[in-house]
Amino acid sequence: MTQPARILIVDDATDNIEFLARILDDAYEVQIATSGPMALELAGREPPALILLDVAMPGMDGYQVLNALRELSQCRDIPVIFITGHGDTENETRGLEAGAVDFISKPVNPAVVRARVNTHLTLKAKSDQLRSLVSIDSLTGLTNRRRFDEFLALEWLHCQRYGWPLTLLFIDIDYFKLYNDHYGHLAGDACLARVAAAIGGQFGRSHDLVARYGGEEFVCLLPQCDMAKVRNKGYELCDAVAGLRIPHETSPTAPVVTISIGIAAMIPGQDANDPEALVDLADRNLYIAKSQGRNRLCDG
Numbered sequence: 001m002t003q004p005a006r007i008l009i010v011d012d013a014t015d016n017i018e019f020l021a022r023i024l025d026d027a028y029e030v031q032i033a034t035s036g037p038m039a040l041e042l043a044g045r046e047p048p049a050l051i052l053l054d055v056a057m058p059g060m061d062g063y064q065v066l067n068a069l070r071e072l073s074q075c076r077d078i079p080v081i082f083i084t085g086h087g088d089t090e091n092e093t094r095g096l097e098a099g100a101v102d103f104i105s106k107p108v109n110p111a112v113v114r115a116r117v118n119t120h121l122t123l124k125a126k127s128d129q130l131r132s133l134v135s136i137d138s139l140t141g142l143t144n145r146r147r148f149d150e151f152l153a154l155e156w157l158h159c160q161r162y163g164w165p166l167t168l169l170f171i172d173i174d175y176f177k178l179y180n181d182h183y184g185h186l187a188g189d190a191c192l193a194r195v196a197a198a199i200g201g202q203f204g205r206s207h208d209l210v211a212r213y214g215g216e217e218f219v220c221l222l223p224q225c226d227m228a229k230v231r232n233k234g235y236e237l238c239d240a241v242a243g244l245r246i247p248h249e250t251s252p253t254a255p256v257v258t259i260s261i262g263i264a265a266m267i268p269g270q271d272a273n274d275p276e277a278l279v280d281l282a283d284r285n286l287y288i289a290k291s292q293g294r295n296r297l298c299d300g
């Protein structure tokens, strides 16, 4: 049996809270807060599935609570339903504009409360599901980290079964923080997209995977590839990125944007039992490539 969803009810009037709680507590786990700060503390500690939020509260009103929730990364996507006064169209409109998913006006009708709560929990579950299916990094168009992790786990098992080697290139843009500081974040994003395209363009085999690992880090996973070929590929990647000639005035390495690469190869099940070991080794070699002066590769 699945756990009932937890609903946080926020209202300064306890009789309102009791009334709402009675409507919902047979189908949901109900949590209550009698002020904005209390609501933020509870939601921040353990984000509920949905929040019913009174607009009119002394001290911190519903709008302020909603804004503060949007500032907390763990609470940003929680559906919030505003509870407004009867016929209070101004607050209804303002609430929706501020990011509430819906409103319920007082005096509340139990059937309406149940229906709206149920609708928004269902919508939220669907949008979460859709998001989890997305496997492309929107900035670079490369495979994202989540999909890479899944692919790595599968390839690891596949190579383990056949005794094939699995090779990983861990790539980092040299002095990218300095680039952002000097040229700004928009230019930084454009730089990431161009570097990603240059890296992606160097791989043609359908079973090679190039992904954005995070920030300015990229990974390439190459099944059944011998080390001499991988090393050559690494040099080609360094040349391709430097060949873009993206100016990087503040880089101590070169006047243009460059990359460093750590390479690791393992036979899964033989050299290690966990794909994380492959990532760790590539990451360690990347660190060595950087400490040796960057714009180079290290294969240990």
Ligand SMILES: [Mg+2]
Residues within 6 Å of the ligand: 011, 012, 013, 054, 055, 056, 057
């Ligand atoms: Mg109130």
